[in-house]
Amino acid sequence: MRAVLSRRNPGDATLTSRSQATLREPATMAHSGLPRPRDLSGSFLVEELPPDGDRFDERKVLHLTSWPSMRELPPDRLMACARVCALLSLGPSVGFLVHRRLGLPREAVLPVLHTLHADGHLRLAGTEGQQTEATDTSPADLDRESTRRPNVWTKLLAKLLT
Amino acid sequence: MESRILFLGPVGAGKTTAVRAISDIDVVDTEVRASDEVGQLKATTTVAMDMGVVQLDDDRVVLYGAPGQDRFDFMWEILLEQSEAVMLVLDHSAADPVADLARYHTSLLRQRERRLPLMIGLTHTDCVPGRSLDIYESYLRPLKARCGCMACTPPVQAMDARSRTDVRAVLVALAAVLDVAQRFTMKPCLA
Numbered sequence: 001m002r003a004v005l006s007r008r009n010p011g012d013a014t015l016t017s018r019s020q021a022t023l024r025e026p027a028t029m030a031h032s033g034l035p036r037p038r039d040l041s042g043s044f045l046v047e048e049l050p051p052d053g054d055r056f057d058e059r060k061v062l063h064l065t066s067w068p069s070m071r072e073l074p075p076d077r078l079m080a081c082a083r084v085c086a087l088l089s090l091g092p093s094v095g096f097l098v099h100r101r102l103g104l105p106r107e108a109v110l111p112v113l114h115t116l117h118a119d120g121h122l123r124l125a126g127t128e129g130q131q132t133e134a135t136d137t138s139p140a141d142l143d144r145e146s147t148r149r150p151n152v153w154t155k156l157l158a159k160l161l162t
Numbered sequence: 163m164e165s166r167i168l169f170l171g172p173v174g175a176g177k178t179t180a181v182r183a184i185s186d187i188d189v190v191d192t193e194v195r196a197s198d199e200v201g202q203l204k205a206t207t208t209v210a211m212d213m214g215v216v217q218l219d220d221d222r223v224v225l226y227g228a229p230g231q232d233r234f235d236f237m238w239e240i241l242l243e244q245s246e247a248v249m250l251v252l253d254h255s256a257a258d259p260v261a262d263l264a265r266y267h268t269s270l271l272r273q274r275e276r277r278l279p280l281m282i283g284l285t286h287t288d289c290v291p292g293r294s295l296d297i298y299e300s301y302l303r304p305l306k307a308r309c310g311c312m313a314c315t316p317p318v319q320a321m322d323a324r325s326r327t328d329v330r331a332v333l334v335a336l337a338a339v340l341d342v343a344q345r346f347t348m349k350p351c352l353a
Contacts, residue, residue, distance in 0.1 A: 066299075067317035070331040078331060082338035089312060089339065090346055101346075152165045153341035155218040160334050 056117045058095030058110070060124040064088035068121055079161050080104055080112045085121075092125070163221045167336065168241050168278075169212075170270075171251035172262050173230035174203045176285040176323030178212050180251060181227045183329045185214025191227075198231075211237060238269070247279045247340055249332070250316070251323065255289035260301050267301075270313065277313035277351050279343060281336040283329075287320045295320060311351040312339055 067085050070078065083102050087093060093101065099109035116122045169177040182189045192210040196203075212227030226241045228234075242248070250266055252259050263282065270280060284295065298318045306315040317335060321328035 067319065067335065070319055070335050071321055071325075071328045073331070078334055079338070082335045083342065085317070085335070086338035086342040087346070089317070090342060102342075151341065151344050152163055152218065152221045152223065153337045153344060155221060156165075156216060156223050156337045157334060157341060159216060159218055160330050160337065 055124075056095075056114055057124060058113065060095055061092045061126050062088055062095050062098070062113065062117075063092045063123040063125060064116075064121065065123050066121050068116065068119060075161070077112060077115075079157060080108050081116070082157075084109060084112050084116065088122070095124075164224055165221070166224045166226060166241075166245040167247045167249060167333075168238075168245035169225060169227045169249045169251055170238060170242075170266060171228075171230060172253060172256065172266075173207060175230065175251040175253040175256075176283075177227040177230065177251045178208055179323040180249070180283065180285075180321070180329045181212050181214040181225045183324060183326045184216065184333060185225060186217045187215045189214045189227075192229075207231065208234075210234070211241060242270075242273065242278070243276075245278060247281070247336055249281050249283055249336060251283045251285060253286050254284040254293065254295070254320070255286040259284075260297050263298055263301060267316075277311070279312040279336065279339050280316035281332060281339070282316050282318045283321045283323075283332050284318060285321060285323045288322075309351055312343070313351055 064085055067089075068081065070082065073081055083104065084098060087098060087102055095113060098113065099106045102109065113122065117124070169181055171177050178189070178191060178193070190213040192208055192212070193206040195205065196207040208227060208229045210229065212225075214225040214227075216223040216225065226245065228238050228241050248270060250263070250270075252262050252266075256262055267280075271277065282298065284298075287295070295318060302315050302318075309315070319332045319335065321332045323329065
């Protein structure tokens with residue numbers, strides 16, 4: 001359900017989380033006026049508030065947990081999605097660096113990241129400064145990226161997508 | 163420049179069909195009439211290899227299809243030595259596809275000096291609609307915890323080997339992995 005809602009409005013994925021929807025439910029049961037059973041728990045808010053890692057935030061470190069089914073992707077998303085997943089399969093990366101590292105437009109990558117996250121293929125953790133694990137964000141990588149020339153696999157990608 | 167991808171997997175998984183679906187040329191094959199128990203599965207079988215080509219401008223990517231029968235497994239090593247990546251094609255409707263995965267995966271991980279990026283393509287998924295693709299995840303999960311490189315924990319993708327669109331989509335994923343691997347430092351294999 002969450003994924004479907006997010007696809008309708010990819011830029012607004014954080015507003016559609018299941019946990020938030022739960023919080024909008026009335027605090028009392030309409031027919032009796034009694035508090036909902038969950039509210040009896042003192043830790044209700046702690047349990048029900050979405051964890052930070054649940055909201056997509058491109059400042060956070062993205063971990064790829066699984067690949068989407070490639071054959072079900074729309075053709076215009078196929079390359080960006082494959083490259084994003086390939087990059088993240090090498091290691092976690094801060095969200096806002098993904099498009100720069102791949103040399104793709106931000107507007108092509110961001111909806112892909114939103115959809116991958118909404119479909120449960122990405123896990124978010126920490127912020128850039130907190131995550132030493134995201135080693136692939138080093139400037140050296142970006143330099144290599146900017147000086148690279150198309151290799152045979154880039155050409156194969158281009159050929160397969162024509 | 164010539165680069166090579168090896169299509170590997172058990173008999174009847176769809177390696178030859180997948181290579182045919184994506185090749186720009188008529189596939190050079192070594193199909194012969196099956197004279198053993200494979201004859202009950204299909205009329206012909208590959209005995210040496212299949213070869214298809216995706217032609218690029220000045221370069222080309224050769225797609226090798228390895229024979230699936232164990233008695234031709236010496237061909238796997240010959241073809242693996244020349245390949246830069248592996249597409250492991252598994253029949254999801256087989257009696258024990260996870261055992262097939264384990265057998266091939268273990269063989270591939272035995273190549274300690276040269277572990278190649280790997281992608282798993284599952285065929286015949288429509289034949290067993292009740293069987294979840296998660297069964298492969300349970301096999302791969304411990305490896306992911308231990309290592310997580312592309313050889314140890316390959317992506318698992320469903321595809322119809324007869325469908326050019328499906329094979330292409332999975333090959334796009336593999337090409338993206340190879341492209342990124344050339345540009346960034348690959349995660350070292352810790353297994």
